[in-house]
Amino acid sequence: MNRLWYLIGVLLVLAGLVHLGVFVVDGGPWEGAVSWRKPFTFGVSFGLSVLSLTWVSQFVRLRARPLLLGAFAGASTLEVALITVQAWRGVPSHFNMETAFDATVARTLAAGGGVLIAIAITMTIAAFRPNPDVPPSMRLAVRAGFATLLAAMAFGAVMIARGVIEVVTGNQQLAYSVATTLKPAHAVFMHGVLLLPALSWLLSRTLLQEAARLRWVRLATWLYVTVAVAVSALALAGITVVTPSTASILCAAAVSGLGIAALALGTLKAPSGGRDRRTTGCRGSPRDNLTRSAGIPPHPECENAAASPRVRECRLPQSAGMPTPTDANAAINMLRAGRAWAKLWSGEKPLPPSERRSHCYPLAL
Structure with a gap:
C-alpha cells in the first residue's frame, strides 16, 4: 500500500x-x-x-x-x-x-x-x-x-x-x-x-x-x-x-x-555503520571453523572471497586469529552469528536446511 x-x-x-x-x-x-x-x-x-x-x-x-x-x-x-x-x-x-x-x-x-x-x-x-x-x-x-x-x-x-x-x-x-x-x-x-x-x-x-x-x-x-x-x-x-x-x-x-x-x-x-550489507565473514573465521566442525560445507561464494563482490575486508591479520571487522556493527553481527553456530556445534538445536547453505552472513542490523 x-x-x-x-x-x-x-x-x-x-x-x-x-x-x-x-x-x-x-x-x-x-x-x-x-x-x-x-x-x-x-x-x-x-x-x-x-x-x-x-x-x-x-x-x-x-x-x-x-x-x-x-x-x-x-x-x-x-x-x-x-x-x-x-x-x-x-x-x-x-x-x-x-x-x-x-x-x-x-x-x-x-x-x-x-x-x-x-x-x-x-x-x-x-x-x-x-x-x-x-x-x-x-x-x-x-x-x-x-x-x-x-x-x-x-x-x-x-x-x-x-x-x-x-x-x-x-x-x-x-x-x-x-x-x-x-x-x-x-x-x-x-x-x-x-x-x-x-x-x-x-x-x-x-x-x-x-x-x-x-x-x-x-x-x-x-x-x-x-x-x-x-x-x-x-x-x-x-x-x-x-x-x-x-x-x-x-x-x-x-x-x-x-x-x-x-x-x-x-x-x-554511502551507508555507514550497520547498514553495509556487503560485509560478511571469511574463510578461517570462527564462524567458518564452527561450520566445518558441524559438517556443513561452506558456500562457494565464501571459498573465494576475493572474487566475490559481496565480500569485503575478508582477510585474517597475520598476528591474530580473528578477522578484522570493517566497523563495530560488523563485529556485533559476527558475535551473534558465532553464538548461533556455537549452539549448532554443541548439538543444542539444528538449523533448518534453508540456513545451511552458507556461513556468510550479510549485515542485517
Whole structure:
C-alpha cells in the first residue's frame, strides 16, 4: 500500500506545481481569498505531508497503519480537490456561505481538517510509545516531528475556528483576514515531521556512533523549535516583514527544503555503520571453523572471497586469529552469528536446511 500513498503524494505535489504554472501564465492576485496561490500551496503542502507520513510512520508501531494513512491521503486529496475547484470557479474556498454548494464545500473542508487533526493526534500518541527497534536518535526525531505536526494542526484549528466565528456573526470578509494572520505559525511547524527524521536518517549514514547522532538530533530539534516558536510569536503579535501568505510559503519552503536536501544527501552518501550489507565473514573465521566442525560445507561464494563482490575486508591479520571487522556493527553481527553456530556445534538445536547453505552472513542490523 505504500506505493499507493507515495503515488498520491506525488500527484498532489504535481497538481500544486501545475497551478503555479497557471498563475505564471494567467496572472491574477497573489494575495486574497481567490488566488491561484491556494491550489498551489495546498497541493504541494498536502502532497509533502502524505509523503512524509507514509515514510515516517514506518518508524512507529501502528496496528492500523494502512487505515490511518489511507484516511490521511483521502482527506488530503479531498481538501486539495475542493480548493482547486473553487479556485477555477473564481470564488473563495473557506468560509464561503454565499450559495448552498459553497457552504457545502466550506463545511467539508472544515470536516476534512478535523479528520487530519484526529489522525495527527493518533500518530503522535503512537510515536511516544516505546519502540526499541528504532535507534534513539530516530525515535527522538520522529517524536519531535509529530509533536510539531500536532502544533501545526492546532494553529490550523484555531484559524478555522476564528474564521467560523466571524462568519457566524456576519463578518465574512473579516474571517479571511483574521484567519490569515496565523498562517506563518501554521506553516513553520507543518513539515518538521519531514525535516527532523530526514536529518536523523542522514546522520545514520554519516556518523558511526549513535551517541553522536543523538546529540546532533537533539541540537537540531531545539534549534528548529526555537525558530518556529519565534515565528509563531511574531505571527500572534501581528509583526510581519512580508504578508502572512508569503511568510507562510517561505517558512514551509525553508523547512521542507532542508528535509528534502537531507534525504538527497543521505541517498548519495554511502551507508555507514550497520547498514553495509556487503560485509560478511571469511574463510578461517570462527564462524567458518564452527561450520566445518558441524559438517556443513561452506558456500562457494565464501571459498573465494576475493572474487566475490559481496565480500569485503575478508582477510585474517597475520598476528591474530580473528578477522578484522570493517566497523563495530560488523563485529556485533559476527558475535551473534558465532553464538548461533556455537549452539549448532554443541548439538543444542539444528538449523533448518534453508540456513545451511552458507556461513556468510550479510549485515542485517
